[in-house]
Amino acid sequence: MSDAIAAFLFVAGGFFCMVAGIGLIRLNDVFARMHAATKAGTLGLGLICIAVMVKAESLLHVAEALFVFLFMIASAPVGSHLIGRASWRTRVPMDPNTQIDPDCSMFRRNRAR
Amino acid sequence: MIIESTASGLLGNALSLTVLFLVVALLAAAYRLIAGPTLSDRVVALDLISMLLVVFLVVFKMISGVNAYIYVAIGLALISFLATVAFAHYIDRTEGDSDE
Numbered sequence: 001m002s003d004a005i006a007a008f009l010f011v012a013g014g015f016f017c018m019v020a021g022i023g024l025i026r027l028n029d030v031f032a033r034m035h036a037a038t039k040a041g042t043l044g045l046g047l048i049c050i051a052v053m054v055k056a057e058s059l060l061h062v063a064e065a066l067f068v069f070l071f072m073i074a075s076a077p078v079g080s081h082l083i084g085r086a087s088w089r090t091r092v093p094m095d096p097n098t099q100i101d102p103d104c105s106m107f108r109r110n111r112a113r
Numbered sequence: 114m115i116i117e118s119t120a121s122g123l124l125g126n127a128l129s130l131t132v133l134f135l136v137v138a139l140l141a142a143a144y145r146l147i148a149g150p151t152l153s154d155r156v157v158a159l160d161l162i163s164m165l166l167v168v169f170l171v172v173f174k175m176i177s178g179v180n181a182y183i184y185v186a187i188g189l190a191l192i193s194f195l196a197t198v199a200f201a202h203y204i205d206r207t208e209g210d211s212d213e
Contacts, residue, residue: 012125021141022138079194083201
């Protein structure tokens with residue numbers, strides 16, 4: 001039974017890592033690509049670490065896999081935010097369809113209709 | 114040195130499929146690393162590649178049954194975060210000069 005659960009979690013984690021790679025190719029500008037790489041990649045890493053925890057032999061191995069997972073979900077958003085801020089400051093070109101709304105005048109306008 | 118897989122059956126097939134997915138993701142990230150139009154694209158691709166290497170080491174710990182690989186994954190996770198921070202400062206410093 002634990003084999004089946006671990007196998008499912010491994011395949012799901014690998015699939016989400018592949019989704020991150022495909023998103024890096026198909027999305028249009030840096031900010032969208034960063035979104036794909038960080039979120040889908042972290043989800044894949046988390047699923048694979050949980051799969052390793054399911055198949056671990058002792059509590060120490062569970063703790064090591066948990067440490068990898070916790071460190072990556074702590075550091076991946078910080079690194080992604082730093083890259084995004086640097087890209088914004090150096091005026092990396094955005095996708096032409098990007099709409100910027102500084103005073104939130106369109107916020108909840110579409111939903112009220 | 115030949116590393117024999119300790120997992121077989123359903124789990125062994127699942128691990129093979131996972132490695133195949135990871136290779137596809139690595140090729141996609143390598144394409145973006147080579148063809149990315151801006152420096153930020155390349156840094157994002159490098160960030161994803163280092164995260165995929167951590168994932169691959171965790172999977173390889175399961176394939177080989179050698180527990181030491183997860184220590185390598187912990188070390189690589191620490192180093193890749195430092196690399197991302199350093200590259201972000203590099204982007205800020207190089208291309209920001211022309212605008213200010």
